[in-house]
Amino acid sequence: MAKAQTPRSGIDDPRPSPLNRKSGIPLYHQIQLRLLDQIRSGELKPGMPMPSIERIADRMGVSQMTVRQAVRALSELGVVYSRQGKGTFISGIKLERDFRQVLSFTEESKARGAKPSSRMLSFDIRTPDQNVMAALRLTESEKIFSLRRVRYGDSVPMGIERSCLPVRLCPRLLETFDPTASLYDELAERYGIQLMVTDEVIEVGKANSEEARLLEIAPKSPVFLFTRTSYLENGVPAEHVTSVYPGNRYKVVNRLMRSNRKLG
Ligand code: GLP
Numbered sequence: 001m002a003k004a005q006t007p008r009s010g011i012d013d014p015r016p017s018p019l020n021r022k023s024g025i026p027l028y029h030q031i032q033l034r035l036l037d038q039i040r041s042g043e044l045k046p047g048m049p050m051p052s053i054e055r056i057a058d059r060m061g062v063s064q065m066t067v068r069q070a071v072r073a074l075s076e077l078g079v080v081y082s083r084q085g086k087g088t089f090i091s092g093i094k095l096e097r098d099f100r101q102v103l104s105f106t107e108e109s110k111a112r113g114a115k116p117s118s119r120m121l122s123f124d125i126r127t128p129d130q131n132v133m134a135a136l137r138l139t140e141s142e143k144i145f146s147l148r149r150v151r152y153g154d155s156v157p158m159g160i161e162r163s164c165l166p167v168r169l170c171p172r173l174l175e176t177f178d179p180t181a182s183l184y185d186e187l188a189e190r191y192g193i194q195l196m197v198t199d200e201v202i203e204v205g206k207a208n209s210e211e212a213r214l215l216e217i218a219p220k221s222p223v224f225l226f227t228r229t230s231y232l233e234n235g236v237p238a239e240h241v242t243s244v245y246p247g248n249r250y251k252v253v254n255r256l257m258r259s260n261r262k263l264g
Helices: 027-040 053-060 064-077 105-111 130-135 183-191 209-215
Strands: 080-083 087-090 116-126 144-153 156-166 197-206 222-231 237-246
Touching: 027 053, 027 064, 053 064, 064 080, 105 116, 105 156, 105 183, 130 237, 156 209, 209 237
Parallel strands: none
Antiparallel strands: 080 087, 116 144, 144 156, 156 237, 197 222, 222 237
């Protein structure tokens, strides 16, 4: 989720730059990003204690609850851990950029050092099919934006994505959004929409002739088929995406955590 607009000064800088309260990026997430930067840069090293909740809250001008939320998110990533009665420490677990987070295509490409670009295939308002309607929990009369694009990294086709979004959440998208740009940036900046959680199903298939042509691969080549539903922080579904990625240009890197919580 690292975005160019996010100020990156460390919490312990003499005068940390203020958080951006208008960006649509939740404050806890902005604090999380700053702490991640300090860990990545080695300013906060494995084994070191985290700055205290009180101190961060005081320096950044936010509530302790907001800071706690940021620390919880870091702990879920496995980069900090808490010891009862002792505090929270920086973990030695490697912080890989590749581990899957809710990233946009633009962010993923930049993290790999590739220049993202897109070609629009279609962009319109339509009536959803049953799958999309169920995934986005739409009422009978609700319409969606449907955006289909080929996504490129350094001019190499990396995937075909069809994104469906409820018109209700971003009513002027068709007029305001330049489909060659980042959809997630537009949603955050213009509509204050942050996609915080994503459910993703990954299957394997064969490129049909249209997909093969668009992806510049041989027909019937192996492809990943992704179905993604993304949710706002309050659990409202905001995006349903079906994507086709060439098997030879894409890899899926997961970090799996064993939970202490009881399941079921
Ligand atoms: C990734 C996701 C898609 C999402 C897209 C948005 O590729 N798999 O589901 O729609 O990012 O990317 P961007 O903000 O660059 O348009």
